[in-house]
């Protein structure tokens with residue numbers, strides 16, 4: 018996820034507007050920034066790696082001439098954060114500038130073709146093929162708009178592209194497919210951006226650009242057409258009622274809620290990871306004798322859930338270890354035939370990094386799953402899977418947890434193909450099920466938001482809660498309890514429901530809330546036994562159940578409902594969502610800021 022802004026105005030300089038607009042987009046990515054303007058037929062550019070204010074202090078982004086310009090704040094996907102990989106990107110002559118959000122799947126092939134024709138590339142990005150393709154098209158006499166139409170015929174993937182050229186220095190051209198672009202309209206100036214907050218202080222009049230459309234924007238006109246049909250589309254602007262401040266969170270009161278809602282897209286984008294990336298990881302895992310899953314906190318819960326996926330679909334039984342305790346637990350008993358799957362959304366958690374460094378001393382192979390390109394873990398690992406959640410700003414992990422589970426699902430399926438533990442058709446069915454998760458998660462969010470808010474009104478002052486599950490649902494219960502503790506500060510414990518009667522049940526008295534994670538998998542009958550034990554002691558039973566589970570609906574005081582079509586191996590992805598929402602509304606009800614829990618930071622970089 019990256020932030021894009023473009024502006025073209027009748028008079029006056031645009032540089033400081035571009036700078037401020039990029040700051041309003043910084044939540045979309047913040048590892049490098051760049052702006053370019055045109056003045057007197059000349060291109061001016063300032064860009065570098067680093068956060069916007071760091072780059073501004075170095076280069077003074079406000080000091081650039083010109084009343085037309087484009088800018089970009091980057092969340093690296095192809096190529097590490099660096100000066101050369103920062104947008105905007107240019108053609109060979111330096112006269113065509115492009116910013117892009119998305120992924121060009123076939124960029125390798127296009128790049129090779131362009132290089133053979135003599136084009137020179139400065140970056141490792143997929144984006145850079147676009148200005149060079151525009152250059153080729155414009156050499157044949159096309160204007161920028163037609164050239165961009167031609168480019169979209171060749172590129173595959175998702176994109177929002179904004180381009181300008183010195184050959185038509187009063188025009189910005191843009192198009193999209195799969196990534197957002199919105200146009201802001203004002204007397205004497207027009208704007209284009211990946212998100213409304215960028216231009217909100219200047220105008221509340223917004224026009225949506227839809228997939229497959231192209232817009233030509235000048236100071237006094239916005240012309241929209243379909244890519245494949247040259248007929249002007251008249252579209253009235255929509256008045257936005259948001260304030261600039263609210264819109265930073267795209268209208269959501271908190272980043273956490275926004276990020277919970279972004280989970281379907283985050284999964285979808287992670288499912289689009291290149292097959293070779295997963296294949297290579299699977300190759301490493303399959304070639305090893307012992308597999309360790311290492312992580313901390315929420316990532317640890319993804320690992321526990323992943324262990325069940327492995328066991329069920331590959332026949333391999335990995336060991337889960339908290340990274341913080343790994344060296345003390347394994348006590349040198351490691352070899353080059355072992356492998357680690359290290360899971361860390363930030364890629365910077367010191368416990369995880371230290372465990373990897375320790376293991377590498379014994380020649381252990383390392384596969385990392387992280388959300389941050391270029392993070393420390395990527396430099397240590399033999400192979401990395403980069404999840405596609407985009408930047409997660411809320412400190413409590415939600416969408417990054419979801420993409421870790423998605424990546425583990427993909428990895429397990431690829432290892433399963435090699436191990437032959439399950440029949441190919443069975444694995445194909447699981448893969449198809451994983452691909453339906455984005456729509457299932459969307460449904461769960463919309464169905465459970467109100468029940469979660471209502472339950473929080475009733476339970477917010479509960480001094481303690483138990484979260485119980487069996488099998489894979491222990492991971493789900495653990496994550497539910499952690500979310501509640503960290504943002505709402507209620508004491509919460511997660512246990513295996515089987516273990517609960519060996520001690521924790523002593524806590525239970527009249528009205529004590531016990532939350533059961535209850536998919537209809539092979540654990541269900543035994544879980545019902547545990548529910549009955551808790552009921553007999555007066556517990557208030559809250560259960561996350563499948564839609565058609567009438568029996569559990571009757572046994573429970575409160576229920577959260579998920580669709581019945583979820584495969585057991587992916588049940589954590591579905592069943593955790595109501596628990597995320599419940600924690601969020603508990604925190605809000607108690608007046609806490611769920612985005613900034615006390616004592617916690619987004620990545621824990623101390624031992």
Ligand code: F6R
Nearest residue numbers: 314315316361362363366413414
């Ligand atoms: C909980 C949370 C933490 C992290 C843990 C590991 O919401 O965010 O428990 O999961 O600190 O962080 P990463 O995944 O960055 O290694």
